[in-house]
Amino acid sequence: MKIIVLGGGLVGGVIARDLKTDFDVTIADNSKQKLKILKNNFLLKTIFADLSNQSSIKKIVKNFDLVIGAVPGHLGFNLLKSVIEAKKNIVDISFFPEDAFKLDKLAKKNKVIAIVDSGIAPGGNNLIIGYHYSKMERLKNVECYVGGLPLLREPPFEYKIVFSVVDVIEEYTRPSRIIKNGKLIIKDALSDIELHDFQNIGLIESFNTDGLRTLLKTIKAKNIKEKTLRYPGHAQKMKILSDAGLFSKKEVLINGKLIRPLDLTVKLLLPKWKLKSREEDLTIMRVIVDGIETSKLVRYQYDLFDRFDKNKNITSMARTTGYFCSTVARLIAKKLYNKTGISPLEYIGANEKCFNFIFDQLSKKKINFEVKKINLV
Numbered sequence: 001m002k003i004i005v006l007g008g009g010l011v012g013g014v015i016a017r018d019l020k021t022d023f024d025v026t027i028a029d030n031s032k033q034k035l036k037i038l039k040n041n042f043l044l045k046t047i048f049a050d051l052s053n054q055s056s057i058k059k060i061v062k063n064f065d066l067v068i069g070a071v072p073g074h075l076g077f078n079l080l081k082s083v084i085e086a087k088k089n090i091v092d093i094s095f096f097p098e099d100a101f102k103l104d105k106l107a108k109k110n111k112v113i114a115i116v117d118s119g120i121a122p123g124g125n126n127l128i129i130g131y132h133y134s135k136m137e138r139l140k141n142v143e144c145y146v147g148g149l150p151l152l153r154e155p156p157f158e159y160k161i162v163f164s165v166v167d168v169i170e171e172y173t174r175p176s177r178i179i180k181n182g183k184l185i186i187k188d189a190l191s192d193i194e195l196h197d198f199q200n201i202g203l204i205e206s207f208n209t210d211g212l213r214t215l216l217k218t219i220k221a222k223n224i225k226e227k228t229l230r231y232p233g234h235a236q237k238m239k240i241l242s243d244a245g246l247f248s249k250k251e252v253l254i255n256g257k258l259i260r261p262l263d264l265t266v267k268l269l270l271p272k273w274k275l276k277s278r279e280e281d282l283t284i285m286r287v288i289v290d291g292i293e294t295s296k297l298v299r300y301q302y303d304l305f306d307r308f309d310k311n312k313n314i315t316s317m318a319r320t321t322g323y324f325c326s327t328v329a330r331l332i333a334k335k336l337y338n339k340t341g342i343s344p345l346e347y348i349g350a351n352e353k354c355f356n357f358i359f360d361q362l363s364k365k366k367i368n369f370e371v372k373k374i375n376l377v
Helices: 010-019 032-042 054-061 073-085 100-109 124-135 165-173 234-243 261-273 316-333 345-349 352-364
Strands: 002-006 024-029 045-048 066-069 089-092 113-115 138-150 176-180 183-187 194-198 202-208 223-230 252-254 257-259 281-293 296-307 341-343 369-375
Touching: 002 010, 002 054, 010 024, 010 032, 010 066, 010 316, 024 032, 032 045, 054 073, 066 073, 066 316, 073 089, 073 100, 073 113, 073 165, 089 316, 100 113, 100 341, 113 316, 124 138, 124 281, 124 296, 124 345, 124 352, 138 202, 165 234, 165 261, 194 281, 202 234, 257 261, 281 316, 296 316, 316 345, 316 352, 341 345, 345 352
Parallel strands: 002 024, 002 066, 024 045, 066 089, 089 113, 113 341, 138 223
Antiparallel strands: 138 281, 176 183, 176 223, 194 202, 202 223, 252 257, 281 296, 296 369
């Protein structure tokens, strides 16, 4: 199988490197510097390309069997649409704000398997929730907490990025949708701050972000929420920046020039948020699913604690997101999942064979979840 990875960033590069062990892999990006590193250090085939251009995308993917979408969120939806129009199967991790299901009819018409949100979150949480949703007589409550953190806490933000700065800020500004008592509720991003005590790390705060995405349409439960994890105090600092208008995309006139405050903020934050070479990071995730199983109220709790890979020099967030995506790609390559149309990971989780395959493959890469079952009644 010939696979093309569109996007050569921290996560896209890891996906390509992993898939290269089994497939003929090429990676495309608009950065010659990134491509040079990937080619020289990891012997990957590369293509220099403008991944914001739909005709360019269609031309690039023409001779490949499977496409991996790993671009920043603002490019993701149009890239997905272009690949579907090119009639190529795709596994995508781009965190775009648009509704992927708008492309469902097109994907079915073109007989395309399009798996979206195929990272650790969204992705891994969807897989877990979809699995138990298919098994339970009735799903009652769902909670998901997830975050990527630097091991060393450097003030003032105590945070480092492993993907697009713009995508992170988008999480901090887009209104958060949750289900409460069976109704859709809109919450401000960064709201409802809570403290949690996580083993191996201590106190962590959680706050609302718009991470439920496809789950709002595919899963029925009384309560469903998703929150981002950071070191305590981070949300309040981000709220100050947001309230001051520094995350605004609306142009303002400064010294005779029209400038978006967001663009300036990104330039100022990037040096503070960028991981240093070989700087260690963590990925923490907790998924809680309550429901009726064999007429009893039970709870399943999944906990993930993952760390930077010192041997391969791969960040934990790139590991967990990238390997999750590459595992889903292997699922397609082995023809274990063949449903055409738009498929979020909760659809795949409903297939027990696919669910077990993904967790088995991740375990081989030392990405392991601790699973607890608790009888609530």
